[in-house]
Amino acid sequence: MARILAIDYGMKRTGLAVTDDFQIIASGLTTVNTKELLPFLKNYIEKEKVELFLVGEPKQMDNTPSESEALILPFLKKLEALIPNIPIKRIDERFTSKMAFQTMIDSGLKKNQRKNKALVDEISATLILQSYLYSK
Template identity: 65%
Template structure:
């Protein structure tokens, strides 16, 4: 079965998570500089079978797009142009960074380790993907 990949795209960094072959468990893959995302994904897609990509959709509490939405919308256009065969699904990414930070605290990571913003982005992508998988099973 092909994998599903989740992207927490940001202005500086992009967190990436991926499912196992059975699409049951989400795992953090990496965090990369955002300007390298398309090249990284081209290399990854050449090695792995991915049929769907989830891309976070940042929203404010009232449901309106946040300030970073225009940057992410531009990335979605780049992605769909580069990989037209891969289905893209936008998912609400509200609270994923806060949930990622709380996960780091709950895991017992030291304060210095919790300041690693790259790890927060990767965990946020993993939370986004696992939430999608859970909703898909219901």
């Protein structure tokens, strides 16, 4: 088997999470400056086997796309063109940022550490990935 890589796409930063080779455990990978995301992904798949990109799909409470979806769609087209052999699947990411922040509190991180937005993005990607693994 190969890994699944989850992407919590953001305007400035993008959180990434990845499974182990057996797709059992979701772990935070890193947070990347969004401008450097495509080269990072290209480099990553040259070193690791990835069978699926899982990209968060931001939605409003009424199930309509959120405003940030307009930023994600062009990225998806570029990703598909750059790495056409790895499929892309979307997954609802509602509440992941709030859940990530709560996870930071629950794990005992100090207030100063919880201000680290890059960590919130990475945890959000991990939650998206974990949610997908539970649904499989």
